[in-house]
Amino acid sequence: MKINVIKSVLDASDALASVNRGRMDAVGLTCINILSAPGSGKTTLLEKSLPMLPAGVRTAVLVGDLQTTRDAERLEHSAAQVVQINTGNGCHLSPSQIERGLDALDLTAIDYLFIENIGNMVCPAAFDLGEHRRAVLLSVPEGDDKVAKYPTLFQKADVILLTKIDLAELLEYNFDRVYDDLSRINTAAPVLRLSMRTGEGLDAWLDWLIAQRPGK
Amino acid sequence: MHEMSIADGVLRAVLDAAGGCGGRRVERVELAVGEMRLVVPEALEMAWQVVSEGTIAAGAELAVVETPMEARCRRCGRQFAPRIDNYLCPGCGLADVDILAGDDIILKSVVCDVEQPSGESKINANASDA
Numbered sequence: 001m002k003i004n005v006i007k008s009v010l011d012a013s014d015a016l017a018s019v020n021r022g023r024m025d026a027v028g029l030t031c032i033n034i035l036s037a038p039g040s041g042k043t044t045l046l047e048k049s050l051p052m053l054p055a056g057v058r059t060a061v062l063v064g065d066l067q068t069t070r071d072a073e074r075l076e077h078s079a080a081q082v083v084q085i086n087t088g089n090g091c092h093l094s095p096s097q098i099e100r101g102l103d104a105l106d107l108t109a110i111d112y113l114f115i116e117n118i119g120n121m122v123c124p125a126a127f128d129l130g131e132h133r134r135a136v137l138l139s140v141p142e143g144d145d146k147v148a149k150y151p152t153l154f155q156k157a158d159v160i161l162l163t164k165i166d167l168a169e170l171l172e173y174n175f176d177r178v179y180d181d182l183s184r185i186n187t188a189a190p191v192l193r194l195s196m197r198t199g200e201g202l203d204a205w206l207d208w209l210i211a212q213r214p215g216k
Numbered sequence: 217m218h219e220m221s222i223a224d225g226v227l228r229a230v231l232d233a234a235g236g237c238g239g240r241r242v243e244r245v246e247l248a249v250g251e252m253r254l255v256v257p258e259a260l261e262m263a264w265q266v267v268s269e270g271t272i273a274a275g276a277e278l279a280v281v282e283t284p285m286e287a288r289c290r291r292c293g294r295q296f297a298p299r300i301d302n303y304l305c306p307g308c309g310l311a312d313v314d315i316l317a318g319d320d321i322i323l324k325s326v327v328c329d330v331e332q333p334s335g336e337s338k339i340n341a342n343a344s345d346a
Contacts, residue, residue, distance in 0.1 A: 001330040005233045009225040009247070009321040092218050123218035126253050151301040152252050155311075184302045188290070188312035 016095035020130025023102055030212050031113045033131035038119025040139035041163040043071045044196045046114055049205055050078040060110045062101040064093040064118045081105050092123035098130055125153040133158040133212055140164045144174045147181035157189045159208055166195040223263035229323040230273050237328035242273040244327035250283045250318040251300050285318030
């Protein structure tokens, strides 16, 4: 006997992501999901840039990691609230982990909530967590061919940050190759070039962040 | 290996639908997978075997077909079939789209182990939240 169904398998996951988004909308906070390979500078970006936001802007970070609380410890001085989520062997954060993360935060005291996803260019791209925007990092040492190799990650990005650009000359990085690949995959997301060492591009990142607040 | 989370979702949907099987074993599961969900079929198959163990769907064959991609240009409204690595709108030459199909995983049917020579019994359990 065949039972025809036509039901989205992702309903439960997407429904929970919507619940998360609803909770964040209710208190008017803006949630940015940050995705990239390991070592491309997600933690450093937050560490350096959050203290540069205008005075009075309240930030929080949900930090995903397989093991250790190292990133959370690094961020303690940059954000008012930091919650570590250890996934064990899980290769991406899930909406239910974000739900528990939200439970652990004082949501009424947050303007921006950053989700530092697990370092991985595949799995995190496939899950909506309830965020409002997705920021994707690509660091120069990873190579200029990665947009074409991981198109879905970049297709779903709202902003793309090319990081560690101070190494571009040394590594003979071809920015044009990145832009050329993006011209077929995502022409809507702004591409920002950053160096956390020199501080280059941080202003553009902060401007982008501020522009994401409702009413801005 | 996000296939484990996906297999979990598949199992939930299958067991829901298999209510119509009257508790009989599930023989076959038909799944339409969108390319943008980045599923490796072999990994999903392995994950399926793990999560379905001990349920009425244990050992059920997982038949996976790929859903063709479909997108609508946010700039000019044109509907077209992109590729996983190319979302250029043939109308305006920009890559700024809403994905209409290919970013989903749909359970299409569940086959139960029942002798029923007089054809198929169809229960359309269209998801209320679809």
